Amino acid sequence: xxxxxxxxxxxxxxxxxxxxxxxxxxxxxxxxxxxxxxxxxxxxxxxxxxxxxxxxxxxxxxxxxxxxxxxxxxxxxxxxxxxxxxxxxxxxxxxxxxxxxxxxxxxxxxxxxxxxxxxxxxxxxxxxxxxxxxxxxxxxxxxxxxxxxxxxxxxxxxxxxxxxxxxxxxxxxxxxxxxxxxxxxxxxxxxxxxxxxxxxxxxxxxxxxxxxxxxxxxxxxxxxxxxxxxxxxxxxxxxxxxxxxxxxxxxxxxxxxxxxxxxxxxxxxxxxxxxxxxxxxxxxxxxxxxxxxxxxxxxxxxxxxxxxxxxxxxxxxxxxxxxxxxxxxxxxxxxxxxxxxxxxxxxxxxxxxxxxxxxxxxxxxxxxxxxxxxxxxxxxxxxxxxxxxxxxxxxxxxx
Numbered sequence: 001x002x003x004x005x006x007x008x009x010x011x012x013x014x015x016x017x018x019x020x021x022x023x024x025x026x027x028x029x030x031x032x033x034x035x036x037x038x039x040x041x042x043x044x045x046x047x048x049x050x051x052x053x054x055x056x057x058x059x060x061x062x063x064x065x066x067x068x069x070x071x072x073x074x075x076x077x078x079x080x081x082x083x084x085x086x087x088x089x090x091x092x093x094x095x096x097x098x099x100x101x102x103x104x105x106x107x108x109x110x111x112x113x114x115x116x117x118x119x120x121x122x123x124x125x126x127x128x129x130x131x132x133x134x135x136x137x138x139x140x141x142x143x144x145x146x147x148x149x150x151x152x153x154x155x156x157x158x159x160x161x162x163x164x165x166x167x168x169x170x171x172x173x174x175x176x177x178x179x180x181x182x183x184x185x186x187x188x189x190x191x192x193x194x195x196x197x198x199x200x201x202x203x204x205x206x207x208x209x210x211x212x213x214x215x216x217x218x219x220x221x222x223x224x225x226x227x228x229x230x231x232x233x234x235x236x237x238x239x240x241x242x243x244x245x246x247x248x249x250x251x252x253x254x255x256x257x258x259x260x261x262x263x264x265x266x267x268x269x270x271x272x273x274x275x276x277x278x279x280x281x282x283x284x285x286x287x288x289x290x291x292x293x294x295x296x297x298x299x300x301x302x303x304x305x306x307x308x309x310x311x312x313x314x315x316x317x318x319x320x321x322x323x324x325x326x327x328x329x330x331x332x333x334x335x336x337x338x339x340x341x342x343x344x345x346x347x348x349x350x351x352x353x354x355x356x357x358x359x360x361x362x363x364x365x366x367x368x369x370x371x372x373x374x375x376x377x378x379x380x381x382x383x384x385x386x387x388x389x390x391x392x393x394x395x396x397x398x399x
Contacts, residue, residue, distance in 0.1 A: 004100025005036040006319070008056070011044040011106035011113060014073040015137050015149025016300050017308035018105070022075065023068035024312030025103060025133070026056050034320040035101065043076035044106075045113060049086035051093045071295045079109070087120040094121075094128065101129050101319045105312075107136035107147070111327055112349035118325055132327030132345055133315040135308070137294045139187040140352040143343050144329040148311055149294070151304030151378035153181070154191035156293045159382050161235060162195035164287065165202030166385055168231050175222065175276055175284040177234045179269035181293055184209050185354050188293070189237035190367040191375050194382065202233035206366040210355045212243035218272075219279050221364060226282065238266045248272070266290065301380045303333065314340055333377045 006029050008022065022040075029035045038056040041047035054075065059067075067074055082090070093099075104114035111132045118130050134141050137153035157180050164178060180188040186208025195202060204225045207213055225232040241247045249271040251264040269286035276284040311328040318326060326342040359371040 003034050003036060004098050006038045006101040006103065006316075007041060007048075007053070007094065007097075007099045008039070008075065008103045008105065009041045009044055009048060009110075010073045010075045010077045011104065011110035012077060012079060012136065013107075013294060014071065014077060015135050015294055015308075016071050016152040016297055017148055017305050018135050019070050019072065019074050020068050020305055020308040021105060021133055021135060021148060021312035022073075023064045024309040025105075025316055026059055026067075027061075027064050028313045028316040030057065030059075032316060032320050035316065036098070039097065039099070040075040044078040044080055044110075045082050045086070045090075046078045046080040047076070048090040048093065049080070049082055051089070053093075053097070069297070071297050077106075082113075082116075084120075087117065088124070090117070091121060091124050091126050095126060099128060101131075103131050103133055103315050103319070105133045105135055107134070107138070108141050108348060108350055108352055111141070111345055115325075115345050115349050118345070129319050129322075129324040130345070131315045131319050131323065132348060133311045134327060134329070134348070135311075137188065138182050138185055138352075140183075140185045140354070141348050142351055142353045143347040144327070145332045146307065146330055146378055148304060148308035148330075150187060151301040151307070151380075152296075152299060153293050154188055154194075154375060155301045155304075155379040155382070156289075156296050156299045157188050157192050157235075158194040158379055159299055160289065160293075161192040161203050161233065162201070162382060162385070165195065165233050168202070168233060172231045173285055174226065174230070174282045175232050175234065175273070177236060177269040177272050177276070177284065177286045178203070179236050179238055179266065179286065179288045179290075181266075181290065182209070182237045182239060183265055184239040185352060186210050186237040186239075186366065187355060187375075189235050190355060190365075190371060191379065192235040193365045193367060193372060194376060194379055196365070197384075200229055203235045203365065204232045205234045205364050207234070207236045207240050208355065208360075208366045209237055209239040209241060210357075210360055211362075211366060213240045213248050214243075215248075215275065219276070222276065223280060225364075226280070234272075236268055236272065238268055240268060301378060303378050303380060310339060318342055
């Protein structure tokens with residue numbers, strides 16, 4: 001493979017550390033003599049098809065550092081599904097710009113997109129190396145221990161759950177239902193259980209898509225918690241569904257569908273708050289941070305940031321070493337042999353990883369201690385609030 005220029009393509013939803021990976025790619029690419037100029041495609045594959053590119057080779061160390069510390073997707077992202085005509089135009093632009101190295105940053109959909117581009121380039125006799133750099137807050141890419149972006153989003157969920165519980169202890173609101181992102185997997189919602197120290201702490205009930213939802217069981221379990229302590233925090237993943245696969249709640253307005261024609265997901269907490277009010281006759285609020293959970297830089301996890309830097313840096317090094325059609329896969333934390341490995345793109349493309357069955361529980365928090373042992377080092381330390389006045393002290397009585 002001759003030395004040539006590098007194109008970076010971001011795809012899918014942003015994360016708090018997406019740009020940390022991007023900054024790491026740029027910094028490593030500038031250092032490598034086997035890499036010529038560095039470009040970024042604006043808005044992912046859409047920019048590739050339209051010839052809309054940004055030059056990145058002349059970024060200063062200060063600019064790269066600022067990029068590293070910013071949320072979102074600095075190059076712009078999209079869920080654009082290219083046609084053959086789009087791909088043909090993309091190859092034409094790459095030929096013209098002497099692009100010999102491609103890095104796709106994204107989730108399982110982006111890895112599948114990388115495969116499609118690879119196959120099309122081969123069909124047009126265009127020689128290009130392709131490397132996948134993983135990211136997703138959903139933690140659903142197969143063949144990697146964890147996904148950069150998840151640890152920080154999980155930390156946001158866990159800390160927010162703990163903080164919400166402290167608020168409700170202060171001015172008791174009967175029930176609050178906290179909704180997390182995650183689409184059809186429950187990694188984020190289940191991570192809320194890290195907030196719990198004392199049996200009375202939030203969360204009290206957690207529901208994930210991997211376990212079928214039962215309205216009757218939910219109401220009965222919530223009633224039990226309310227009778228015991230008079231308030232409750234319930235955490236639900238946006239994609240929970242009934243045993244027959246029907247979503248508990250789904251937007252049905254066509255204009256709300258995304259670029260892949262999928263219904264806008266979310267709103268289940270508000271829906272269930274109405275179910276609680278109607279059936280249990282108690283006041284119930286809903287909380288839906290939504291995109292804030294994938295944009296909050298204040299709660300970025302140190303492990304997650306290190307992971308994001310590693311996959312970006314090693315993606316460039318793998319290309320320079322002549323590797324292609326691979327994705328940088330993270331090994332389990334504590335693995336003494338290696339921090340990462342390169343896996344074939346097809347091993348990560350398309351399919352998604354749910355919470356393993358052996359980590360699921362039929363208890364109120366949905367998951368076992370083994371799940372929490374897996375998540376805890378990714379999330380890091382949470383802020384802890386000693387019960388100075390809220391528990392364990394003897395009341396003085398009326399003065």
